[in-house]
Amino acid sequence: MLDWLQFVLAPQVVNGLSIGVAVVLMALGLTIIFGLLDVINMAHGEFYAIGAYAALALIGVGLPFWWALALTPLLMAAVGYATERALIQRVFHSKDRHTLTLLLTFGIAIVLEDILKIVFGANPLRIEQPITGATEMFGLFFPNYRLFLMAVGAVVIAAVWLVVFRTRLGAMVRAAAFDRHMAASLGVPVSVVYAGTFAFGVALAGLSGVLLAPIYSVFPTMGRDFVLIAFSVVIIGGMGSIKGAVIAGLLLTQVQSISSLVISPVWSDPLLFGIMVLVLMWRPHGLFGRLGHG
Amino acid sequence: MKPTTDDAILKVRGLTVRFGSLVAVDGVGFDAQRGHITAVIGPNGAGKSSLFNLISGAFRPSAGQVLLEGRDVTGASPNRMLAAGLSRSFQITNLFFELPVRENLRLAAQSVEGGRGLLRHVSASRAAQRRVDELIERFALHARADELAGFLSHGEQRRLEIAVALAARPRLLLLDEPTQGMSHADTQDTAALIRSLVDDGLSILLVEHDVDLVMDLSDHVVVMHQGAKLAEGRPEAVRADPAVQAAYFGEVQEPAHA
Amino acid sequence: MAEVLTIGRAPTPSVDAKRSAVRWLSYAFFAMALLFAAVAAALGDVFFFRLATESLIFGGLALSVDLLLGRTGLLPLGQALFFGFGAYVSALTLKHLAPSLPLALAVVLVSGTLVGLVGGLIAIRAKGVYFALISFGLAQVVSKIVFNTRELGASDGLIGVPAPVVSLGVASFDTAHAPSFFLLVLAGMAALLALLMRLMDTPFGRQLDAIRTNEHRLAFLGFDPWRYKLAAFVLAADIAALSGALYPMLRGFVSPELMFFQVSGNAVINVVVGGTGTFVGALYGSALLTALKSVVGSFTAHHAIVIGALFVVSVIFFPKGLVGYLAPALERLWSRR
Numbered sequence: 001m002l003d004w005l006q007f008v009l010a011p012q013v014v015n016g017l018s019i020g021v022a023v024v025l026m027a028l029g030l031t032i033i034f035g036l037l038d039v040i041n042m043a044h045g046e047f048y049a050i051g052a053y054a055a056l057a058l059i060g061v062g063l064p065f066w067w068a069l070a071l072t073p074l075l076m077a078a079v080g081y082a083t084e085r086a087l088i089q090r091v092f093h094s095k096d097r098h099t100l101t102l103l104l105t106f107g108i109a110i111v112l113e114d115i116l117k118i119v120f121g122a123n124p125l126r127i128e129q130p131i132t133g134a135t136e137m138f139g140l141f142f143p144n145y146r147l148f149l150m151a152v153g154a155v156v157i158a159a160v161w162l163v164v165f166r167t168r169l170g171a172m173v174r175a176a177a178f179d180r181h182m183a184a185s186l187g188v189p190v191s192v193v194y195a196g197t198f199a200f201g202v203a204l205a206g207l208s209g210v211l212l213a214p215i216y217s218v219f220p221t222m223g224r225d226f227v228l229i230a231f232s233v234v235i236i237g238g239m240g241s242i243k244g245a246v247i248a249g250l251l252l253t254q255v256q257s258i259s260s261l262v263i264s265p266v267w268s269d270p271l272l273f274g275i276m277v278l279v280l281m282w283r284p285h286g287l288f289g290r291l292g293h294g
Numbered sequence: 295m296k297p298t299t300d301d302a303i304l305k306v307r308g309l310t311v312r313f314g315s316l317v318a319v320d321g322v323g324f325d326a327q328r329g330h331i332t333a334v335i336g337p338n339g340a341g342k343s344s345l346f347n348l349i350s351g352a353f354r355p356s357a358g359q360v361l362l363e364g365r366d367v368t369g370a371s372p373n374r375m376l377a378a379g380l381s382r383s384f385q386i387t388n389l390f391f392e393l394p395v396r397e398n399l400r401l402a403a404q405s406v407e408g409g410r411g412l413l414r415h416v417s418a419s420r421a422a423q424r425r426v427d428e429l430i431e432r433f434a435l436h437a438r439a440d441e442l443a444g445f446l447s448h449g450e451q452r453r454l455e456i457a458v459a460l461a462a463r464p465r466l467l468l469l470d471e472p473t474q475g476m477s478h479a480d481t482q483d484t485a486a487l488i489r490s491l492v493d494d495g496l497s498i499l500l501v502e503h504d505v506d507l508v509m510d511l512s513d514h515v516v517v518m519h520q521g522a523k524l525a526e527g528r529p530e531a532v533r534a535d536p537a538v539q540a541a542y543f544g545e546v547q548e549p550a551h552a
Numbered sequence: 553m554a555e556v557l558t559i560g561r562a563p564t565p566s567v568d569a570k571r572s573a574v575r576w577l578s579y580a581f582f583a584m585a586l587l588f589a590a591v592a593a594a595l596g597d598v599f600f601f602r603l604a605t606e607s608l609i610f611g612g613l614a615l616s617v618d619l620l621l622g623r624t625g626l627l628p629l630g631q632a633l634f635f636g637f638g639a640y641v642s643a644l645t646l647k648h649l650a651p652s653l654p655l656a657l658a659v660v661l662v663s664g665t666l667v668g669l670v671g672g673l674i675a676i677r678a679k680g681v682y683f684a685l686i687s688f689g690l691a692q693v694v695s696k697i698v699f700n701t702r703e704l705g706a707s708d709g710l711i712g713v714p715a716p717v718v719s720l721g722v723a724s725f726d727t728a729h730a731p732s733f734f735l736l737v738l739a740g741m742a743a744l745l746a747l748l749m750r751l752m753d754t755p756f757g758r759q760l761d762a763i764r765t766n767e768h769r770l771a772f773l774g775f776d777p778w779r780y781k782l783a784a785f786v787l788a789a790d791i792a793a794l795s796g797a798l799y800p801m802l803r804g805f806v807s808p809e810l811m812f813f814q815v816s817g818n819a820v821i822n823v824v825v826g827g828t829g830t831f832v833g834a835l836y837g838s839a840l841l842t843a844l845k846s847v848v849g850s851f852t853a854h855h856a857i858v859i860g861a862l863f864v865v866s867v868i869f870f871p872k873g874l875v876g877y878l879a880p881a882l883e884r885l886w887s888r889r
Contacts (some may be wrong), residue, residue: 040681090868098680099627103824104867106629110817110860118854224813228692231685239681266700270693277674277689280682350772376774388772390765401762404755405774412756419755462774 008261010140016257017250018146019215021153022208024249026226027233028160028242029204035240036177036197039088039101043109044205044230045223050112051076051206052213052222053120056127065130065214069152072210073203080202083108084195092194109223116220124217149211156207157246164242173197228269229256232276238289248287303328303466303497304380309348309358318344320521321358326466326499326514331492333500333508336518337542342501343385345518346470349499350382351375362466376405381464383455385471385501391444395435395454398443399426402461425461433457433487449480456487466497473504485511505542509533517541573879573886578745578832581839585738593731601730605802607842608737612795613815614822614834615744616788621820622829623752624784625764627684629816630691631792633671636811637694638664638793640704643713643800651714653727653801660797661790668789672782688813695811709807713800727801737798741835744791748831760784821863827875836874 026048033041041047054075055068063071087108091100131148134141164170176183176193184190216222233252237244255275256268263271279286302325311319319341326332334342347353349360351372360368362378370378390398400416403425411419430439433453438446443454456472472488473481485507492498502508508515509529517525517532519541525532532538585604592600613635620626641663642656649655675686698704705711715728718736725732751757759780762770770777800806809815818841826837841859848855870877 040684087864087868091871094871096871099621100867100871102627102681102684103820104864106817106820107860107864107867111857111864114854114857114860118857228689232689235682235685266696269696273689273693277686280678280686284678284682372771373774373776376772382772384769388766388769390762390769392765393761397758401758401770402773404758407755413751413754415750415753416755416758458773 006139009258010138011142012257012261013254014142014146014150016254018149018153019212019257020250020253021150021157022212023229023233023253024157024246025153025204025211026208026230027237027245027249028157029201029208030230031234031237031240031242031245032160032164032204033198033201034234035242036173037194038098038177039198040098040105041198041201042102042106042227043083043112044105044201045225045227046109046112046116047076047080047202047205047223048209048226048230049116049218049220049223050079051209052127052218053116053209054206055210055213056120056125056218059127065127069207069210073207076206077199077203079206080199081195083202084198085191088198089191089194113220113223120220122220124219126217127213129214145214149215152211156204160204161242229253229272232272234286236276236279236286238286241286241288244286244288301328302326303363304332304349304499305359305361306349307359307361309345309360310356311344311348311353312356317521319348319355322516322518322521322523323358324516324523324526326497328497329492329495330513331488331498331500331511332514332516333502333512334516334518335502335505335508336524339520340518341521342518343470344521346382346468346499346501350380350468376462376464379465380468381459381462381466382468383459383470383472385474387448387451387455389443389451389454389458392442394440395443395446396426396430396439398454398458399429399461402458403429405462425463429457429461449476452476452480453484453487456484460491460496464496466499467491469498469500471501471503473502473507481507573882574830574832574875575749576882577830577836577875577879578749581832581835582738582742589731589734589738598730601734602802603842603846604839605730605734605737606799607838608734608741608835609795609798609802610815610819610822610842611835611838612741612744612798613792614819614826614838615741615748615831616791616795617819618823618828618831618834619748619760619784619788619791621823622831622833623757623764624760624781625767626781626785627680627820628687628788629684629813629820630687630689631788631819632811632813632815633687633691633694634664634668634789634792635796635799635815635819636698636806636808637667638796639799639806639810640698640710641793642797643710643806646713646716646800647710651716653716653718656716656797656801657794660793664790664793665786668786668793669782671789672785676778676781676785688816691811691813691816695808698811699808705807707808709805709809710800711805713804713806715801715804733802740798745831745835756780756783818859821859823873824871825863825866825873827873827877827879828871830873830875830879833873833875840874 026044030041030044033039051072054072055065058068058071059065087104088101091097091104094100129145131144134143135147164174172183172188173193175186176188176190180190229252233249234245236252237248252272252275256272259271260268283289304326307323309319309322310317322345334345336342344353348355351370351374354369358368359366362380365378367375367378367380390401400422403422404419406425407419407422417423430436433456435450435454435457438450443451446454452472452474456469459467459469469488473484476484481504488498488500488511500508500512512529515527515529515532516523517538524541525535525538588604589601592604613631616634617628617631620628638660641660645656645659649659671690675683675690678686699707715726717724717726725736727733727736752761759770759775763777763780767777796810799810822837822841823834824837825840826835827833844862845855845859848858866873
């Protein structure tokens, strides 16, 4: 029994954790964009994919992985900022804002995916794992890259939480989300805050893309496959809830990881989806969702 | 002629609702007589809206009972309340703004038909059409009948709000601040309208901020303060009650002018 | 998207006039389709007939989306699930039971209703965004399962579906005959369109409009919106499935791609570009985008970017869509005479 725990279960748990932090980063971006802008970003998966491709491109021109890791989120933030100001803000003031932003981001997703296909081709590409080898702990070998991933993920998640809840910037953003007009009259540059928040969410998606690129391969529709689990996490955790995104993200990836021991991977998505539906039936606003959102 | 026998269409007993640690309505009980206008008044935050929401089925009470014509309807859903004969209007106008006035009324009148005629052409439902025409006449909406409800003036919308609540032929009508935001002239017209409804046999439970209007219009007044019932009785008696005056002391009750 | 019924500032034209403009545009659509048929017959090229039939079939799917989005106020991002379901069931019926069109449609109608009911019970409890995502998720999950099911042909799908012969008493025609099938499908879509427009003038249909406009008030008027939404969902599932049932008759095969998000997404695009809530807009949108895809596709494989960009522009600058702008414009033109 102990052997099974050590040699079968534990690796799956660690595996799940390493994917989990990346999923949480993605979900954080999505939930922040929703919580603060009230926008469902259907293009979030595509930004994740662009992040991976951007890293690929940077590595392709000779930069080491670490540079790509640092630069890609910045690039993605710029892309996100531009997208919000150029496109999303235009429908923001409409009465049908919820439907329109959903449709708009959905259209943007289609365009972005095809751009990726045009620029990079439809074939899957790979990024070399920047850290090879494994470390021995408790009689097991853990791949170093995955350990690294968990560390980076944890640090970024903690940083996000700190920024949102413990800084003036975060307070400003939360004020703008709560009451746009009041925040504006208090001197908060609301348009910039909105665009900046969107940029931030997109940067998190891009970062997630870079981190997972060496593990999964990189292909134009990778975003669409991955976004379903991100949305599931956000919905289960509660749209707009950071705590929810973290807890649901880690839990669900564990479920996915451990269940892969007993069921075939084909049933992994249906399982997660089924859990999402059940949670919605029991708690329509997710585990930690706040009333008035969604 | 107002009925003189004790014929309560609505009996509320010990009605209570808690939101977390806040007790919004605290053990409120009163009777509303059939064919009378019963008004619920009180300073801001007294719990009048919450009381209305409890009686109309929008919220479930934490404790207490609501009896409509002797039947226990405590905690029933709004559509079951309507079936039992209770309809309400809303303080914040809650119409189908993107639909024409006629359609707003037709929707409300349709429920009288129940599930019958669901797939027949709308014009086939004569009873509903007649009701719509009746209401348009009564509420003087003839000139605007084909306009979208969202384009009506505020006063017209408030009238339509009442008409919609009335369309399903309820026996008890709950009016939530019907003259809210109205001009003085509109307020008087609405008061006359409400009186005429009662003359036709309808019972009305009214929440109003305009105390003068309430004193003129109602047969029975219930005063709420901080979630509980403070006083109850004929308008003159309530007005003279020192406890009521104390509760309102410092509150400048302006009649609702434009 | 409620903007379709909101016409303009003062003076407010009556809603009936707008509806007659929409009606006129509906007649125009079918007139143009017949004209197209005449031209295509003269040119003698089967390709155009098949392309046009395909646009009508996907137009049917778009109609199902419009019923939900444009009228009931629910955005479905996975309607392809029912379309693909109808296609597969139709293919299986034609291959293994009998190559009969009425049989295939009947089997699809019954099974589609059941599947729609199950899907609806899951999805309808959710509102707004959640509904969109559940519908998206359902389609993703089922399409993946179908993709991996060997009995259904896995990624290759089912091929060799026979084209049935339809006998209408006096005449009979072979659905493999492209012009005949085109006319048959055209008639079918006309009937469907007429049915839907008539439906919206019944108390049931008006309830859907009311739900879209102000769901909250409906309970206080004595109605349970949930029942109506579920009924609308099942009806939309049936429409999508029946449209999908026609696909194997046209192409002779079905594949999991028919359930993919691409198809759901295109249906939504068709509706928005054509005019949300107008019904005929869905058909116009499908025709427009099929033509566009064909034209762009002859230059490059990347028609998605063109269509996507067009959609984005449409959402930002022309949210009411083609018919959504044409109809009031026509109405204004007529009222000036």
